[in-house]
Amino acid sequence: MSTALAELLAFQVADRAADGSAIVYHGTISPIFTIGPKVHGGSVQMMVAAAARDALTALAPADADPAALADVTAIAIASDYLAAPDPADVELAVRIVKRGRTVSLARVEVTQHDRVMVSSTVTLGRPDSGEPHHRRLVDFDGLPATPDQTAMSIDGSPLGEVMNLGAALDLSLDPAWFPVLTGDTGEPAVRGWTRPRDPLAEPAHMAQDFPVLVCDLSPPVVMNLGLFGWAPTVQLTTYLRRIPPPGDWLRFAATSTEVGQGMFAEDHTVVDESGALIAQSRQLALIPARPPQ
Template sequence: MTSVTDLADLRPDPAGDGPDRRTYRIDISPVFTIGPKVHGGVLQVISAHAATRALRETAPDADGADAVADLVPVAISTEYLGAPDPAEVIVRAQVRKRGRRISVMDVEIAQGSRTLVHSSVSMARLDHGEPRHATSGALSAMPPEPPADAVTVDGSPLASVINLSGAIALAYDADSAPFVRGEVGEPVLRLWAKPHDVEPDAFFALLAGDISAPVVMNLGLFGWAPTLQLTTYVRRMPAPGWLRVQASSSEVGAGWFEEDHQIIDSTGALVAQSRQLALIPDDTAAATGGKQ
């Protein structure tokens, strides 16, 4: 079975290494695609794994490696210059700032002769304990697990486009997804997500920041909605169980829309947030699937 843990299977490529730089190769399974192209959140996760590993491998000494051992990607900002195919990619990770509390990494993903993805990754320690202030809403009101009437992706027509269902269990809140009934509604989707074979971790919380189908599907806009830029924040380590996700847009323009994700875990704790800018699907791209 293909697993989200496969996204950490980076093979060293010493030919591209330097004092503050590491190069890796990884084969991306077709499971990690939306339509024919690699999913944007998957590319962030691969970049995050490369940043984490390279920061530790390039530490100047054992003390330096110990100092950054508990730093994880808490913020990643990604520009999508192109859409990789599910095949081998080259991942280059460069240290931009090395610190005991915060480090910053620069990561590129290339395929063939083209750099297709560029990310800036901030490494720090995750938050912990009770928040000083938190708001509640429709996401907190969702049950911790999908109810019987949830729309599961696996085995539904959505699975023909959302190939991620081969590694991730996904179920949509039926009330928030009128598009599955051929109806229209607000550009808000709520869903549950968890890996098939492992409990969610910080990297899966990062992936959940791009897990929803495009919210514009609720407006009757179907097809490929290419992501220009995606920024994701990981706040806490998720508890075991399902993650609850809300994706929404405050304005859908003539050409662009923004989409926000908020992710809480089975205890109701906020574990991740994201915002992306994407293109409205057009008829010429309708056959190619969902978000990049």
């Protein structure tokens, strides 16, 4: 059984350099992965991370040990959004810049209509495991591991009519951190819960891919300040810290320390049901354009 998330990462090889230094994948972005008419940036970055991981194996020397790459994945993805792609076919050109024992580096360009839309640098390595030396995650204080009766599902809500990703994932928000629901304003902070719509149907690698998408999943935190509309991502950097248990609900908290007149930075933190840190991100985004007065 195929799911929307799996189909997003179902690449076909379109071209390959004769010297084995680069590979081009063909992919398709479904309209499911849009916010209004705009492609969701985190979904594109998830494609980038998966393509880099696949390329590291596909371009490995003939004498390489496949087992040595079994637990290697994208642990840091830095993406510059040069233009907004359409929900349609794209190509992902991957070049391996460095192949190391502990860390490897790839460059990935997402192109559409012969134009580079997203340019990324991807660091590949082994995610962390075991107990940390220190952990402090205050933004999740009081937030249950799974959605409770107060959680607001986006299904059937006005927000769900704009966030088309609901066909691929379950998403609920903490209403206490989303005062705009009741016409109020508040801090630029949003938190909630998410998981794939049908987690048992997802391929095994989805546990390492999905957190990348989640790191850009929150509605723009500036909505709580009464700033509505498309907040285009300029740059997004995501760190995958651990692989969550397959099927776990992931909790996310999105915050901003300062919202300027033209731009704001938004931080995402993602934990699993046990409270382990799974992923983090920071993005620079534009303030939604105000309609003419």
